[in-house]
Amino acid sequence: MNFDWSVVWTHAGELLQGTEITVFLAVVTMMIAIPGGIVLALLRLSGSRILSGASASFTELFRNLPLILVIYAAYYIMPLTLNIALSPIATGLVALSLNVSAYNGETFRAGIASIRKGQGDAALALGMSRWQAMREVVLPQAVRRVLPVLASTWVSLFKDTSLVSVIAVGELAYTAMRIRSQTFRVLEMLTAMAAIYWALGYPQAKLVDWLNRKYGINE
């Protein structure tokens, strides 16, 4: 077998651009899905049957559908039924945000539930409202406690952004596949793609470990 690794270098600019889009998708999705998850968790725990039911339905819908199906649905069905036509990147962001928000919602719910009731009582006893007790006392602790879970969600998300390649978003996977089909250098391009994903993912995982040690709760 012959390898021609030069194909990687001649297309380095495109791969870099694809990588930028991958990072962009992951970062923006998380920026939407963290507040999204918190809102879902608060609605779920609100005590209102309607709000809690709406949150649970949303979560169970998007957590139990394959992400690739949600991406296709956002691409083909959203413009038809809701009359919303977005660019491929924006469509990909919608699908990823729906999916990751649902996961984060469950994560935050578990985190909030893990904070012992006495903490909320202490906040209420100071005269705080329920919302202040949540915002000042319970949520900050819950977020620290679920950092490891959020981190592993982040690492999954970073790789799952590759699925939006199916709607022609020019992120890393799409770009690598396109170069592959133009040059027929399958093994080289797959290796390059693997190397880039891994090289980006590994330091993130380490960074998260470090964050965890620094900001984890000691009781």
Next chain:
Amino acid sequence: MTGVMLEYDNVQKRFGEFVALAGVSMEVRTGQVVCLIGPSGSGKSTLLRCTNGLEMLDGGEIRLEGQPLPRDPRGMRAVRQRMGMVFQNFELFPHRTALANVMSGPVTVLRLSRTAAEQRARALLEKVDLSDKAMSYPANLSGGQQQRVAIARALAMEPNIMLFDEPTSALDPETIGEVLNVMKRLAEEGMTMIVVTHEMNFARRVADHVVVFERGAIMEQGSPVQIFDAPLMERTRDFLSHLGWEG
């Protein structure tokens, strides 16, 4: 002694089938230290939690300076601001320093400026002899130190009455004294206090009035001298001797 601060009128509370309070009536006068004693599960803590609305009554009434406790959230919050509460497990906020814990109420509830709140918090930490621990996190404080911070945190709201729910039950024996000393000083300053406790020496020396609970009801109440030296009820005597009280 001046007026009546708190009146309990046939207070009842159930948790499912379990009757936690079966009609409790008593009063707390301004400036008084009232100690609630009795076996575990006899309703002392529940009465305290009903007092500041952490539990809702199932019957009867609690009056604060003659006014029945409000049941709406806003009214309840206003009442809680006038009552400081100290918990068995301290319940300091672990993500905040000792200083920030004490500032929590003034900043979030009273909307004091950070400067004013910090000034107040530092004065209170000094009062509980913890000036040097202002920047420590709860995890780095001993149980006794944590409980003193918790007392300072409650005092930061400048309450009219302090509720102590077994404040020394979770402490190592060697740190119990420092917490009781802070409470004793508070009592000497004239703070109205309700203290649920198993520390009989504290009740004997500091309380103005002692209430003995059993099975959700008051078995006996009176001055410490009467309760500890000449209890009327056989069961009070049994309870005290279980705790090793020799009189």
